[in-house]
Amino acid sequence: MIYKADLHIHSCLSPCASLDMSPRAIVERAAEIGLNCLALTDHNSAGNCATMAKFCEREGILFFPGLEVMSAEEAHFVCLFDDVDTATAFGKIIYDSLTPVKNIPEKMGDQVYVDEDDGVVDFEEQYLGIASGYTVDCLRERVAYFGGLFIAAHVDKPCFSITSRLGSLNGEFSAVELSRAGALRGGYEELTKDYTAITASDSHYIHNIGGACIEFESDTANIAGFARSLREGRIKMSVFDDAFRTEPGRRIRT
Amino acid sequence: MTAKKLAAALGIKIVQPVGEDNDITCGYTSDLLSDVMANAAEGCAFITIQAHLNTVAVSSLVGAGAIIVCNNYPITDDMIEAAKRENIAILHTEKNQFTVSHLVHEILKG
Numbered sequence: 001m002i003y004k005a006d007l008h009i010h011s012c013l014s015p016c017a018s019l020d021m022s023p024r025a026i027v028e029r030a031a032e033i034g035l036n037c038l039a040l041t042d043h044n045s046a047g048n049c050a051t052m053a054k055f056c057e058r059e060g061i062l063f064f065p066g067l068e069v070m071s072a073e074e075a076h077f078v079c080l081f082d083d084v085d086t087a088t089a090f091g092k093i094i095y096d097s098l099t100p101v102k103n104i105p106e107k108m109g110d111q112v113y114v115d116e117d118d119g120v121v122d123f124e125e126q127y128l129g130i131a132s133g134y135t136v137d138c139l140r141e142r143v144a145y146f147g148g149l150f151i152a153a154h155v156d157k158p159c160f161s162i163t164s165r166l167g168s169l170n171g172e173f174s175a176v177e178l179s180r181a182g183a184l185r186g187g188y189e190e191l192t193k194d195y196t197a198i199t200a201s202d203s204h205y206i207h208n209i210g211g212a213c214i215e216f217e218s219d220t221a222n223i224a225g226f227a228r229s230l231r232e233g234r235i236k237m238s239v240f241d242d243a244f245r246t247e248p249g250r251r252i253r254t
Numbered sequence: 255m256t257a258k259k260l261a262a263a264l265g266i267k268i269v270q271p272v273g274e275d276n277d278i279t280c281g282y283t284s285d286l287l288s289d290v291m292a293n294a295a296e297g298c299a300f301i302t303i304q305a306h307l308n309t310v311a312v313s314s315l316v317g318a319g320a321i322i323v324c325n326n327y328p329i330t331d332d333m334i335e336a337a338k339r340e341n342i343a344i345l346h347t348e349k350n351q352f353t354v355s356h357l358v359h360e361i362l363k364g
Contacts, residue, residue, distance in 0.1 A: 104315070108315070159304075159306050
């Protein structure tokens with residue numbers, strides 16, 4: 001089966017994301033534009049993944065629960081798991097290691113847990129957009145222990161990327177992610193030559209969803225199938241312009 | 255001491271003057287924004303080589319009065335614009351963080 005996937009999306013739990021980004025709205029938009037594989041990657045938390053999983057199941061969308069973890073060096077990593085329980089358990093060790101800073105909603109943004117009816121279940125009080133206690137190497141080990149995929153996020157970006165924080169891409173990654181702008185700009189072949197490169201939208205707003213995505217083929221509807229495609233480098237990247245992305249009712253071209 | 259006076263005492267230039275009358279009472283030196291968010295005090299001069307939009311966001315959050323960008327790190331245009339909006343002066347120097355931290359400490363205790 002061919003999967004069209006956007007694997008870096010923030011819900012309303014991330015302080016920097018729009019409050020419109022409820023799991024329901026994300027999945028509805030993804031289905032509307034023809035995506036059939038999604039990941040939810042809030043900053044340092046998998047707290048909205050259980051709700052998201054239910055909507056994905058209803059829509060027949062393959063779902064990878066995940067988090068975008070900030071390492072102690074302040075580099076971002078997309079960590080993806082096979083099931084919500086594993087992502088939640090991993091999320092707990094990350095949460096427990098976060099630099100303690102209280103969220104100030106009016107300055108940093110709301111961090112909202114929502115249920116299936118878009119109802120607010122709770123507000124997260126710890127600020128999530130902050131460094132965890134795990135260095136890159138520790139994080140890699142922990143993700144492997146939980147059987148997840150460890151993806152260096154937006155390696156083309158001048159801040160919060162491993163390349164900007166540590167000067168280079170070092171060590172093993174399941175994949176390295178180019179931002180939508182980076183994938184559009186091109187010229188990162190040398191940087192990513194030892195890795196499988198992917199791209200994703202890093203959506204913070206509904207209209208961003210699917211703006212950058214990948215296509216892969218897998219016989220199994222689980223993360224192992226995706227991991228195999230990554231290992232074999234069988235990934236096709238697609239980037240779309242804003243006009244296309246905001247045009248309602250159109251399906252994604254690949 | 256105002257950010258303007260501090261810049262004069264340091265002999266370094268102010269590249270974004272909006273907020274130059276902010277009162278600076280202490281300094282905080284770090285290149286990890288999470289650390290700044292958790293530990294910097296209000297009214298500090300934030301001494302760093304992090305010269306981008308997020309530097310201003312964190313400075314605003316902790317109530318820093320000025321940002322001192324060291325080692326002549328290039329300052330992005332969107333950082334300047336954000337600092338104007340947030341009323342935080344930006345100082346720019348070829349000196350490194352160690353030297354600037356020492357000087358700011360000497361000047362403020364003076």
